[in-house]
Amino acid sequence: MSLSTSIHDIKTLVLSYHPVIVMETVEEDRVFSLLQSTALELRMPFFQWSITTGLVRVPGKSIMYGTGEPTSLLSTLHQMDTQAIFLLKDFARFATDHTVARQLREVSQRFAKNRSTLVLSGATIRLSPEIEHNVVHFHLKLPEREELRKVFNTVLHSLVSANRIEVLLDPREREELVTALSGMTLNQARQTIAFAALKDGKLSVGAIREILERKAQVIRESGLLEYFPVEDNRFQLGGFARLKSWLVRARTGFSREARELNLPAPRGILIVGVQGCGKSLAAKVIAREWKLPLVKLDAGRLFDKYIGESEKNFRKAISLAESMAPVVLWIDEIEKAMATGGGEADGGVGRRMFGSFLTWLQEKKHEVFVVATANDLSILPPELLRKGRFDEIFFVDLPNADERGAILTIHLKLRKQDPSQFDFHRLVEATEGFSGAEIEQVVIAALYRGLHLKQPLDTELLVKEISETVPLSISRREDMQKLREMSRGRFVSVN
Ligand SMILES: Nc1ncnc2c1ncn2[C@@H]1O[C@H](COP(=O)(O)OP(=O)(O)OP(=O)(O)O)[C@@H](O)[C@H]1O
Ligand SMILES: [Mg+2]
Missing domain, CATH: 3.40.50.300 (P-loop containing nucleotide triphosphate hydrolases)
Known part of the structure; x- marks a missing residue:
């Protein structure tokens, strides 16, 4: 605003x-x-x-x-x-x-x-x-870019004209610094610029990094969001070919060219689907692919016993996320925060929070890309699934044969195993009906067994572990079938 x-x-x-x-x-x-x-x-x-x-x-x-x-x-x-x-x-x-x-x-x-x-x-x-x-x-929104730029220019002007500092930023870097100030009050911005400049008498690109780090610190201390810096993000996702190519296309929506054409930046996606099949992992991988920091909103942390406090927490979390823009905001298991089926049992908190969320999603100006995940479609408010809320709704099913191969490769390599030493044909066949999480679990359990038997991991050990696992697709066949039926044809498959 x-x-x-x-x-x-x-x-x-x-x-x-x-x-x-x-x-x-x-x-x-x-x-x-x-x-x-x-x-x-x-x-x-x-x-x-x-x-x-x-x-x-x-x-x-x-x-x-x-x-x-x-x-x-x-x-x-x-x-x-x-x-x-x-x-x-x-x-x-x-x-x-x-x-x-x-x-x-x-x-x-x-x-x-x-x-x-x-x-x-x-x-x-x-x-x-x-x-x-x-x-x-009346909720006073945080200062806009123009206001921050004005403060930035005023502070610089006064420090430079007093011969106190030297400015080593080109015009593009100046803009980056102004972006980094977003989320601060005008006073905080003033202090931050002055502090960064006066510390060693010059204002250089190092200041941008420092400001971002300070904001990350604020996020951590808030207790409302979890912060994953770009540098630490090494997550790998097997399969999801269609989602991955969608992401490549959507990325251009964040470019300067798109902004110059007044195109709105992508808003976000919802990923629904089967347990343990990489929904949460996908959120992390999106941030990695786009080289953006990731902040995770945990529904459980928002709820407060005082009336009104939960929504306040929600607004605070959102403005913290906006302060890190461009950023990926991951809302895991969104149905838990926004469940509206419970009627007034929770004093309507879920419903009100959901209302604020929808409004924000519709109107947001900051480059905050939302990745929401959900397991239980039956308690999600149907309005959320309507076209136009999210840019796309993806459905994740159990991995197909190629994907199981890719997932096996990732998890073997992560544990220092050479995939070429294994009979993939057999393994891929034996893991039919397994989720990514179950495949990972098989690799881990077989490695333990190998350590215990003092023998290197091989196909036999893996197959043994597979045959002793009852995947959810069998033990919870009906639930899974229901989810599939609700999603098929309605949502885009990730693969
Ligand atoms: N496609 C995949 N590629 C690589 N690893 C995967 C894949 N799918 C699942 N895994 C492994 O399984 C773990 C659990 O997956 P994740 O938490 O992303 O599943 P989820 O769909 O969010 O499940 P839940 O519904 O239980 O939250 C991941 O951390 C990862 O190690
Ligand atoms: Mg998950």
């Missing part, structure tokens, strides 16, 4: 009789300038309040004495006839007091009639249900 869209949205809220707007953010400065611009455009007076200054009219700074105390502030507001916007900084914490809470309700009822608006800002805001009922939440 650019600055002008934010102003537009707040204007709409003010004009449509919303007496109390809540903005939960640490960026007080941005809230202030946003409201100032809004008031200017609406030709409405603008006031701000804090416990230390009381109510002050902006501009001009004329102080309204005796308004420092929350109760006296609210009585003053109740009596004022001016139609205006009031920014109350860190006010919500006083609303736990019964008198303040009651007064706040009365002021909001009055404001709803005379079209004045109170804006409550603060880092975390918890309101009692009676007040919550009368407020609307």
